[in-house]
Amino acid sequence: MLNFTFHSPTKIHFGEDQINVIADEIPADAKVLLVYGGGSIKSNGVYDQVVDALTDHTWFEFSGIEPNPSYDTLMKAQDIIKQQGINYLLAVGGGSVIDGAKFISAAALFEGDDPWDILIKQAPVKKVLPIGAVLTLPATGSESNGNSVVTRNGTKLPFSSGLLRPQFAVLDPKVTLSLSDRQISNGVVDAFVHVIEQYLTYSVNGKVQDRFAEGLLQTLIEEGPKALNAETKDDLAIRGNIMWSATMALNGLIGAGVPQDWSTHMIGHELTGGFGIDHARTLSIILPAVMKVKRTEKHEKLVQFAERVWQLTDSDDTVKIDKAIALTEDFFKRMDVPIRLSEVGITQDNVEGLLEKLQQHGMTALGEHGDISIDVSRKILEQAL
Numbered sequence: 474m475l476n477f478t479f480h481s482p483t484k485i486h487f488g489e490d491q492i493n494v495i496a497d498e499i500p501a502d503a504k505v506l507l508v509y510g511g512g513s514i515k516s517n518g519v520y521d522q523v524v525d526a527l528t529d530h531t532w533f534e535f536s537g538i539e540p541n542p543s544y545d546t547l548m549k550a551q552d553i554i555k556q557q558g559i560n561y562l563l564a565v566g567g568g569s570v571i572d573g574a575k576f577i578s579a580a581a582l583f584e585g586d587d588p589w590d591i592l593i594k595q596a597p598v599k600k601v602l603p604i605g606a607v608l609t610l611p612a613t614g615s616e617s618n619g620n621s622v623v624t625r626n627g628t629k630l631p632f633s634s635g636l637l638r639p640q641f642a643v644l645d646p647k648v649t650l651s652l653s654d655r656q657i658s659n660g661v662v663d664a665f666v667h668v669i670e671q672y673l674t675y676s677v678n679g680k681v682q683d684r685f686a687e688g689l690l691q692t693l694i695e696e697g698p699k700a701l702n703a704e705t706k707d708d709l710a711i712r713g714n715i716m717w718s719a720t721m722a723l724n725g726l727i728g729a730g731v732p733q734d735w736s737t738h739m740i741g742h743e744l745t746g747g748f749g750i751d752h753a754r755t756l757s758i759i760l761p762a763v764m765k766v767k768r769t770e771k772h773e774k775l776v777q778f779a780e781r782v783w784q785l786t787d788s789d790d791t792v793k794i795d796k797a798i799a800l801t802e803d804f805f806k807r808m809d810v811p812i813r814l815s816e817v818g819i820t821q822d823n824v825e826g827l828l829e830k831l832q833q834h835g836m837t838a839l840g841e842h843g844d845i846s847i848d849v850s851r852k853i854l855e856q857a858l
């Protein structure tokens with residue numbers, strides 16, 4: 474396997490009714506900014522639990538962070554941070570809120586002229602405000618990684634810094650019971666694709682990473698559909714397994730020391746930026762096409778995926794790979810997400826525009842070999858039609 478340094482400092486508090494631990498996790502003298510989204514935490518009781526836990530702290534709030542958080546919204550938090558001398562951010566929500574808190578944190582102490590440079594120029598993040606997280610939507614892994622994705626005028630850009638890993642994260646499966654089926658599906662599919670993008674490359678004999686990844690994939694395949702089934706959807710054991718899988722999928726563990734291929738995400742970001750398609754639904758459309766277009770380069774790992782994740786025993790590798798791709802599409806269908814661009818109204822006419830955006834954003838050498846050029850992305854998008 475490749476050399477790596479693994480450091481995952483986020484303290485995880487998993488389980489029911491753990492939100493009160495934030496009282497002890499946040500320093501008593503901190504000036505806290507509670508950051509949240511469009512109000513789901515008010516209707517499901519999470520806000521009240523957080524407010525109870527913050528009784529002995531000095532705190533303020535900033536709300537309205539939208540899905541695919543917008544730069545303009547996030548910049549509005551800077552006023553209250555300056556006016557009140559905020560020195561701790563508590564993000565309560567899904568990936569968008571936690572990602573948003575990360576950008577707010579980095580922008581607050583950014584030493585350059587324009588915080589947009591953090592995204593557009595990947596300007597280094599040197600100082601941050603500490604972040605704690607209460608996760609309400611298992612999907613992104615943002616609660617224990619240093620990544621963030623921010624949108625401005627249809628341009629969706631990622632940035633990353635180890636400094637931005639939350640200091641702690643509360644994972645209470647009970648808070649996920651208020652999720653809509655659409656958000657449950659999105660979360661399971663996003664986590665599944667995160668695992669795939671750190672697994673389906675080429676072998677470097679990273680046995681631990683591979684087997685962890687295969688275990689996570691199997692767990693998501695087993696538990697995901699149950700969270701949509703009326704008879705089992707409120708089972709907290711199922712919700713808990715999904716929640717922990719999503720965190721483990723992108724906290725750096727399975728990706729340490731192995732090649733990675735984030736092409737599905739990068740092409741997917743253009744579909745969200747340009748057409749407003751939910752993040753996970755871009756992935757369920759693009760991933761099968763990446764598997765098909767890159768099946769020669771990914772041959773060995775596709776066979777391993779077929780054998781170990783889908784237990785396929787056919788003697789012919791080609792048959793195994795075909796079946797594994799079909800079963801992946803079938804899993805996405807069972808999770809009720811689209812697998813073709815036509816299902817979301819995107820046609821051949823939109824392909825060149827998407828490629829121009831990829832070019833503008835420097836996404837011209839994607840994949841584990843850096844060989845997914847604009848021409849290869851064209852093939853992937855056309856395959857996905």
Ligand code: NZQ
Nearest residue numbers: 510511512513540541567568569609610613615620651652
């Ligand atoms: O805003 P509120 O009212 O909270 O409602 C949210 C939002 O409308 C709702 N929701 C969240 N928890 C809920 C709930 N509704 C009912 N009950 C609950 N318990 O769900 C909606 C979607 O939330 P959002 O945070 O946007 O979803 P998700 O967690 O899927 O995050 C998506 C964002 O994360 C980025 C994506 O690009 C996208 O911007 N990603 C971040 C990554 C990272 N930091 O590592 C990696 C990912 O690949 C991804 O790119």
Ligand code: ZN
Nearest residue numbers: 613663667752
């Ligand atoms: Zn994702």
